[in-house]
Amino acid sequence: MTKTSRRIALAGLSAGLLAMTALTGAAYAQTTLTFLIDNASNTVAQSEALVAAFEAANPDINVEIETRPGGAEGDNIIKTRLATGVMSDIFLYNSGSLFQAINPQQFLVDLTNEPWQADVQASFKQVVTAPDGTVRGVPYGAAMGGGIYYNKPIYEELGLSVPKSWDEFMANNEKIKAAGKVAVIQTYNATWTSQLFVLADFYNVSAKDPSFASRYTAGEAKFATDAAALRGFEKLQEVHDAGYLNEDFGAATYEDGVRMVATGEGAHYPMLTFATGAISETYPDNLADVGFFAQPGDDASLNGLTVWMPGALYIPQSTANLDAARKFAAFVASPAGCDALTSAGGATGPYLINGCTLPADVPPAVSDLLPYFAEGGQNGPALEFLSPIKGPALEQITVEVGSGIRTAADGAALYDEDVRKQAQQLGLPGW
Amino acid sequence: MAVMTETGTATAASTPALKRRSPYPGWFFLPAAIIYGVLFLLPTFASLYFSLTRWNLFSSTFIGFDNFAQFLREPFLIKGLVNTVIYAVVTSGLKVVLGLLLAVLLTSQIAARGYLRSVVFFPVLVSTVGVGITFTVLMHPTNGMINEGLALLGIKGPGWLVDPNLALFSVALVDVWKGVGLATVIYIAGIVAIPKDYYEAARIDGATKLQNFFYVTLPLCRPATVTVITLSFIGGLRTFDLIWAMTRGGPGFASDTVASVIYKQYQAGFYGLSTAGNVVLFILIAVLVVPLTMLLNRKEGHE
Numbered sequence: 001m002t003k004t005s006r007r008i009a010l011a012g013l014s015a016g017l018l019a020m021t022a023l024t025g026a027a028y029a030q031t032t033l034t035f036l037i038d039n040a041s042n043t044v045a046q047s048e049a050l051v052a053a054f055e056a057a058n059p060d061i062n063v064e065i066e067t068r069p070g071g072a073e074g075d076n077i078i079k080t081r082l083a084t085g086v087m088s089d090i091f092l093y094n095s096g097s098l099f100q101a102i103n104p105q106q107f108l109v110d111l112t113n114e115p116w117q118a119d120v121q122a123s124f125k126q127v128v129t130a131p132d133g134t135v136r137g138v139p140y141g142a143a144m145g146g147g148i149y150y151n152k153p154i155y156e157e158l159g160l161s162v163p164k165s166w167d168e169f170m171a172n173n174e175k176i177k178a179a180g181k182v183a184v185i186q187t188y189n190a191t192w193t194s195q196l197f198v199l200a201d202f203y204n205v206s207a208k209d210p211s212f213a214s215r216y217t218a219g220e221a222k223f224a225t226d227a228a229a230l231r232g233f234e235k236l237q238e239v240h241d242a243g244y245l246n247e248d249f250g251a252a253t254y255e256d257g258v259r260m261v262a263t264g265e266g267a268h269y270p271m272l273t274f275a276t277g278a279i280s281e282t283y284p285d286n287l288a289d290v291g292f293f294a295q296p297g298d299d300a301s302l303n304g305l306t307v308w309m310p311g312a313l314y315i316p317q318s319t320a321n322l323d324a325a326r327k328f329a330a331f332v333a334s335p336a337g338c339d340a341l342t343s344a345g346g347a348t349g350p351y352l353i354n355g356c357t358l359p360a361d362v363p364p365a366v367s368d369l370l371p372y373f374a375e376g377g378q379n380g381p382a383l384e385f386l387s388p389i390k391g392p393a394l395e396q397i398t399v400e401v402g403s404g405i406r407t408a409a410d411g412a413a414l415y416d417e418d419v420r421k422q423a424q425q426l427g428l429p430g431w
Numbered sequence: 432m433a434v435m436t437e438t439g440t441a442t443a444a445s446t447p448a449l450k451r452r453s454p455y456p457g458w459f460f461l462p463a464a465i466i467y468g469v470l471f472l473l474p475t476f477a478s479l480y481f482s483l484t485r486w487n488l489f490s491s492t493f494i495g496f497d498n499f500a501q502f503l504r505e506p507f508l509i510k511g512l513v514n515t516v517i518y519a520v521v522t523s524g525l526k527v528v529l530g531l532l533l534a535v536l537l538t539s540q541i542a543a544r545g546y547l548r549s550v551v552f553f554p555v556l557v558s559t560v561g562v563g564i565t566f567t568v569l570m571h572p573t574n575g576m577i578n579e580g581l582a583l584l585g586i587k588g589p590g591w592l593v594d595p596n597l598a599l600f601s602v603a604l605v606d607v608w609k610g611v612g613l614a615t616v617i618y619i620a621g622i623v624a625i626p627k628d629y630y631e632a633a634r635i636d637g638a639t640k641l642q643n644f645f646y647v648t649l650p651l652c653r654p655a656t657v658t659v660i661t662l663s664f665i666g667g668l669r670t671f672d673l674i675w676a677m678t679r680g681g682p683g684f685a686s687d688t689v690a691s692v693i694y695k696q697y698q699a700g701f702y703g704l705s706t707a708g709n710v711v712l713f714i715l716i717a718v719l720v721v722p723l724t725m726l727l728n729r730k731e732g733h734e
């Protein structure tokens with residue numbers, strides 16, 4: 001880089017003084033990195049803070065943020081841009097099954113031997129490891145839990161305690177309903193939110209049957225026929241059939257759900273803990289009113305948390321600015337990177353980089369999460385991080401089961417069919 | 432080259448061939464032919480091939496008719512097919528009835544006729560997605576204006592878009608509201624074109640107003656009816672934008688149509704399956720619309 005600018009400067013000198021003045025700017029020439037993220041408001045806020053901190057530390061690199069839609073539309077943008085070789089220099093995308101679906105070996109730069117990998121926790125590395133055993137991503141953000149947010153004032157008012165088993169949870173719901181309040185908030189307008197009772201139940205599935213994920217990937221274990229796996233669908237149906245849901249569950253949005261659990265319009269909201277960021281952004285006054293617990297299983301002694309790994313940053317092989325992109329990755333994997341994220345989104349959970357710390361005054365929804373990650377805590381990854389197969393129609397099926405349109409057993413069987421399609425599309429053996 | 436051949440054939444051939452000779456030289460057709468071939472013919476045949484494969488952006492595997500078997504086996508895909516036909520029949524039926532009645536009203540001697548005619552056409556000009564989002568808000572089961580209005584009358588309104596038995600019809604009603612303006616305009620043109628002599632003759636024969644409508648207006652604006660039915664039926668069969676904006680095929684799969692199912696398969700990365708779905712949609716439209724048009728046009732010929 002410096003060499004090139006010097007040569008340009010020399011050429012400029014011979015061309016005359018005028019050209020020289022024009023080129024003084026070029027002597028400070030900056031590398032411009034493009035950085036593609038999803039357009040969720042807290043992702044944008046966090047990325048801006050991250051870029052600002054990085055640019056302050058690296059004045060010769062300029063990072064431009066581009067945004068893309070989330071969900072399936074975003075998946076297609078990522079796949080298309082990778083396949084056509086026009087991907088940005090660095091991009092944010094999911095880890096786990098979606099990472100496997102973008103052909104990491106073919107398109108992503110191998111980051112296995114980067115010095116900072118020593119500080120990345122092994123539990124994260126496994127979800128960005130390509131089939132050939134190489135690590136291709138750097139963690140972006142905090143680990144999340146899938147479970148149930150609860151409104152603390154309602155719990156105090158009714159004298160309830162955090163449930164450790166499903167029966168205790170349903171007993172709490174009964175009392176909340178008897179007090180004339182909404183026991184369980186569901187927001188099926190945002191169809192993805194309907195999946196939580198099924199997906200967040202996976203710790204309970206694997207606690208009973210640790211081999212479920214591998215047998216599922218091999219096409220041997222099915223949701224409809226495995227009693228433990230079917231429970232997630234049954235739980236979804238039970239809360240609907242018992243009449244615990246908010247009246248407008250079919251039309252409510254994710255934002256409605258966040259508002260309801262924060263302001264006490266409802267008692268429980270099954271969700272991923274990234275919603276803590278949304279609560280602190282929109283309802284900062286109510287942040288202390290919201291607690292969190294793992295989705296209880298049938299056995300109180302096996303209580304534990306289903307964990308979602310955060311997304312990762314990847315560098316496509318098509319990049320022309322590999323060195324600068326590597327610097328950016330190294331910054332994200334450092335405590336300074338974590339601090340930049342914390343400064344913009346608040347602390348939402350434990351980071352997966354050694355040396356990163358959380359501020360002492362984290363909100364209750366986060367402090368409730370930490371014991372599951374502490375020494376002796378019980379947690380395990382969600383199914384989508386253990387298996388490359390996730391059926392795309394799950395959210396429609398869970399809306400049906402959760403609205404009483406379809407029974408749990410039927411829904412599970414339909415989902416098994418959806419999973420089969422996905423496995424065939426991925427070309428997995430045994431399907 | 433093409434010119435040479437054509438001239439050669441023309442001289443060798445008999446008089447009718449000479450008559451059919453095009454007034455333009457061969458190269459004149461080339462730009463259109465290239466655009467047609469690359470952008471229309473090639474994709475059409477490529478899609479027929481890709482519907483027989485399981486492909487992603489990187490590679491494809493030939494799997495024969497598995498995609499079609501899969502498409503027709505899945506319960507929600509069948510539901511999508513049924514919904515599509517229901518939707519097309521309901522929307523085109525209502526557009527014919529309401530469009531004709533509105534046209535009769537708007538061709539009668541009423542005040543501010545020109546203004547009222549344009550008002551009925553306004554919804555056609557609004558973006559479909561905008562209409563969908565607006566009606567989604569209006570049809571909210573508890574906070575929506577429609578149900579709040581009904582509550583004032585003491586009626587508990589249904590969950591327009593969240594009741595699985597109702598969602599498809601709610602969307603269809605919005606489609607009719609948006610599309611009836613076009614049907615009305617076509618009917619107005621049809622009615623205005625009917626010569627006044629017929630009505631005069633009918634009046635001399637002592638026909639009532641109703642008889643006027645059923646024996647003069649209705650049969651004589653058959654060409655308009657044919658146009659409205661064909662346009663709105665095809666539109667209904669391939670409808671996507673309004674359904675996607677309002678329910679995304681939900682709740683669950685309750686308001687899925689073939690087009691929304693195809694889009695979801697594409698979003699999920701099942702490109703082969705969604706291509707097969709498009710072929711099915713093509714066949715479905717052909718199978719339903721070709722006989723319909725033939726039937727309507729034949730009757731017209733007998734008049």
